[in-house]
Amino acid sequence: MSVRSSSFVRVLTLVGVLATFLLPATSADASAPLRTHAASRGKFIGAALATSPLSNETSYRNIAATEFNQVTAENAMKWDSTEPSQGQFNFSGADAIVNFATQNNQQVHGHTLVWHNQTPSWVQGLSATAMRTAMQNHISQVVGRYASNATVVSWDVVNEVFDDSGNLRTSFWYNTLGQSYIADAFRAARAADPDARLCINDYNTEGINAKSTAIYNLVSSLRQQNVPVDCVGFQSHLAIQYGFPGDFQQNLQRFAALGVQVRITELDVRIQTPRDATKDATQATYYRNVVNACLAVTACAGVTIWGFTDKYSWVPDTFPGQGAALIYDESYAQKPSYTAVHDALAGGTTTDPTPPTTPGTPSASSITSSSAALTWTASTDSGGSGLAGYDVYREQGATDQLLGQSTTNSISLTGLSASTQYQVYVRARDGAGNVSANSALATFTTTAGGGGPGGCTAVGTVQNQWNNGYVVQPVTVTNTGTSAITGWTVTLTLPAGHTLSGSWNAVVTVSGQTVTARNASYNGNLAPNASTTFGFQVSRPNGNTQTASGYTCA
Numbered sequence: 001m002s003v004r005s006s007s008f009v010r011v012l013t014l015v016g017v018l019a020t021f022l023l024p025a026t027s028a029d030a031s032a033p034l035r036t037h038a039a040s041r042g043k044f045i046g047a048a049l050a051t052s053p054l055s056n057e058t059s060y061r062n063i064a065a066t067e068f069n070q071v072t073a074e075n076a077m078k079w080d081s082t083e084p085s086q087g088q089f090n091f092s093g094a095d096a097i098v099n100f101a102t103q104n105n106q107q108v109h110g111h112t113l114v115w116h117n118q119t120p121s122w123v124q125g126l127s128a129t130a131m132r133t134a135m136q137n138h139i140s141q142v143v144g145r146y147a148s149n150a151t152v153v154s155w156d157v158v159n160e161v162f163d164d165s166g167n168l169r170t171s172f173w174y175n176t177l178g179q180s181y182i183a184d185a186f187r188a189a190r191a192a193d194p195d196a197r198l199c200i201n202d203y204n205t206e207g208i209n210a211k212s213t214a215i216y217n218l219v220s221s222l223r224q225q226n227v228p229v230d231c232v233g234f235q236s237h238l239a240i241q242y243g244f245p246g247d248f249q250q251n252l253q254r255f256a257a258l259g260v261q262v263r264i265t266e267l268d269v270r271i272q273t274p275r276d277a278t279k280d281a282t283q284a285t286y287y288r289n290v291v292n293a294c295l296a297v298t299a300c301a302g303v304t305i306w307g308f309t310d311k312y313s314w315v316p317d318t319f320p321g322q323g324a325a326l327i328y329d330e331s332y333a334q335k336p337s338y339t340a341v342h343d344a345l346a347g348g349t350t351t352d353p354t355p356p357t358t359p360g361t362p363s364a365s366s367i368t369s370s371s372a373a374l375t376w377t378a379s380t381d382s383g384g385s386g387l388a389g390y391d392v393y394r395e396q397g398a399t400d401q402l403l404g405q406s407t408t409n410s411i412s413l414t415g416l417s418a419s420t421q422y423q424v425y426v427r428a429r430d431g432a433g434n435v436s437a438n439s440a441l442a443t444f445t446t447t448a449g450g451g452g453p454g455g456c457t458a459v460g461t462v463q464n465q466w467n468n469g470y471v472v473q474p475v476t477v478t479n480t481g482t483s484a485i486t487g488w489t490v491t492l493t494l495p496a497g498h499t500l501s502g503s504w505n506a507v508v509t510v511s512g513q514t515v516t517a518r519n520a521s522y523n524g525n526l527a528p529n530a531s532t533t534f535g536f537q538v539s540r541p542n543g544n545t546q547t548a549s550g551y552t553c554a
């Protein structure tokens, strides 16, 4: 098999391989395992596997074999496992995974060749020349071992080479070799296996942000230089307390436009333990959203979950108090997240006939001439597909107006008319498309317009967040006055310990925790009711969940 001739051929080849080499599946029945539905959609559904339970536990083996058509070694192919001492290779764990996959008609995604973690200290202490040679030799030996094995089809060549601000990570690789180690690693992998698909992989890159944009620019530049980068992996270690990155699909699509394959490589969705029905339902929504984003993007090859049972997960060790991130519980029972993945892959063959409960009556606050904030008591969904989100409508008789949508039990409505009474209600949707009854109506009246030149409002939306940072985009600046304005100044407050790490479409200064954003040269002119937007990114302490607040506009 050759997947090198063009990205178009690569995609076709993979689809062909999935359709023929993996489980044959044309019309998957509703109760079929995940892999049957995935194959019928031309995608893979994968799991990271740990070697110990794979050899010791029948339940673990059975689920791994029957539900997934792609596997990744959670640790067994990393440098500290495969070359613990220089030139001394140990493939026992890696071979166990590859043999298991071969027996079960699964493909293997190799993880990972060049990373700053789980790399022995002997590598880190080498001189530049020796380190480059050691890297090339490691790639040659590890990739070369499986080059003629049809089961191993792809590799994470470099892993996590950027920090969250979008700068190249100052790892020992970068500090010793400079940026060129990345291109050299890809070239060595291509030389070792001309047919393998070669990926760059990272975390906190699911939404459009500084880090994902840095990877986008690097991949674009490397491909222009004919460096063989075939695919981009989005790890997708998500957490329900940080919100779902609403532009995930859009982000996958922009990478696809570069001509690379994209894939979800390490999906898990952690919660603050203990579990309850509401958290399970929200988690299920995240899983469903990720699978649907991949299904919607032709160049997305599939989704790999980082493990599958809460019995074995890296999360509790790394984030104390968090866990339960996977689709089976610790006793191998399927969770609502399993149903969500299953039903998304099955596409319309839903097993969830139950709509969510009715949301509480919305409560309006922060009412201006053009905006209002609504909150309501959350719905729950017991049908298994999980709560997907809420639609907020304005009651208008026969044709109610959709004012906005939210994945949480609150929303900031913008673009409202001044001095106008609004009667609004909320209804909930689940992952299977079932819709709840309408909530009771709430009534509020917007204030009078700005009344003169200079009246403006600013509303910030957190677009994407992760453990130690977040992106606010858009901040929507609206001229609420009766005259055109030629400039605006927005101020906002960062919580203690938060620092600005980037901004766009505004001239931004910081004093203490106060951020002042003035219009850029090209977006200061706003006619009455017109809006413009800017955005910014913030770093915050690990585990802190606060975000910027106190937006004012003048």
Ligand code: G3I
Pocket (backbone or CB within 6 Å): 074, 075, 117, 118, 159, 203, 235, 266, 314
């Ligand atoms: O094998 C040793 C064992 O001999 C020893 O007794 C035990 C004591 O702590 O440690 C064992 O090694 C652990 C290893 O997992 C295997 O279980 C390491 O301590 C532990 O740090 C290591 O964690 C792995 C982590 O990568 C290391 O960075 C996780 O299992 C693995 O899920 C995680 O995976 C990474 C991806 O490779 C890259 N993306 C992020 C993802 C999550 O961190």
